[in-house]
Amino acid sequence: MNKRTKTIYACQECGAQAPKWTGQCPACGQWNTMAAAQAPSRPAGKAPWLDGDGAAVQELSAISTDASPRIPTAFAELDRVLGGGIVPGAMVLMAGDPGIGKSTLLLQASARLAAAGLRVLYASGEESAHQVKLRAKRLGVPGQGIFFLSETEVEVLLAHLDRLKPSLAVVDSVQTIYSQDTPSAMGSIAQVRECTRRLTAWAKATGVPILLAGHVTKDGTIAGPRTLEHMVDVVLSLEGDTLTPYRILRGVKNRFGSTNEVGVFQMGGAGLEEVPEPSLLFLSHDRQGVAGSVVVVSMEGTRPLLAEVQALTTHTVFPQPRRTGTGVDFGRLLLIWAWPWH
DSSP states (O other), X not given: OOTTOEEEEEETTTOOEESSOOSBOTTTOOBSOEEEEEEOOOOXXXXXXXXXXXXXXXXXXXXXXXXXXXXXXXXXXXHHHHTSSBOTTOEEEEEEOTTSSHHHHHHHHHHHHHHTTOOEEEEESSSOHHHHHHHHHHHTOOOTXXXXXXXXXXXXXXXXXXXXXXXXXXXXXXXXXXXXXXOSOTTSHHHHHHHHHHHHHHHHHHOOOEEEEEEBOTTSSBSSOXXXXXXXXXXXXXXXXXXXXXXXXXXXXXXXXXXOOEEEEEEETTEEEEOSOGGGGSSOSOOTTOSSEEEEEEEETTEEEEEEEEOOOOOOSSSSOOOOOSSSOHHHHHHHHHSOOO
């Protein structure tokens, strides 16, 4: 056993590290979440701040951005949330509930980029080549320009990336890849952080953007350490009810644009379709002569959304009437009721 190997304990919820095991995480306060992991060691005689040859020092005024424009995805709603397209070398994390349509959106975006002449590497650790081909056939994706790789080891994935030199890489999902240098289970805190770190370093060095798919836990947070959100450049959240066809794409974090924009999609037989006028979804078609209904305007970034608010009242036999609201903030609703309209 290597004498320089050091054992640390990392929290499975927040990713905090401690030199010894404790029953309660000192950072987030959760119980029984500390798991053993081995800290990475460096070769003897090498300074801890030297990692490879390093990058050349450049003056900020001499760095040009003209040669690296944003890459449009041909998805107007996706480009709206991204701020106009994908920035070269960016790490984009797309999170969402299982079955919400993350893989479908990533495959459709890959197909549109491949149709524009770009080379895309689609790596999946959850599905086989046959399964992805069946979904591509259902979505009407021909597959030219998309190179599929079924791999879960990050070292092999990086070797294929260096060999293929794609214009875009998709990893589905980050919880299914692992590193041989990190002795812990797949999907653990240490594995997710180390694999994301290696992919981020490769993307920054080559200028090739990487799209990561991430799972969401029961409480709505991204599975894995919370520090994963700080390691990537963009965090997108695909939300919606699996019983309805509508999906909303929100920007949780974006180092290159605003997080106020939202994209609206509709799940159909041919995959996710864009909804250019989402206000039509929130308005009833026949509003003439309807009492207790009003249309309000809400701004989501640069897009105005029209929504219909309906009120319903009925007589009660209780001394204190019961008031409730659906889809609106209940505190604001109480303020409206308390206003002395009379």
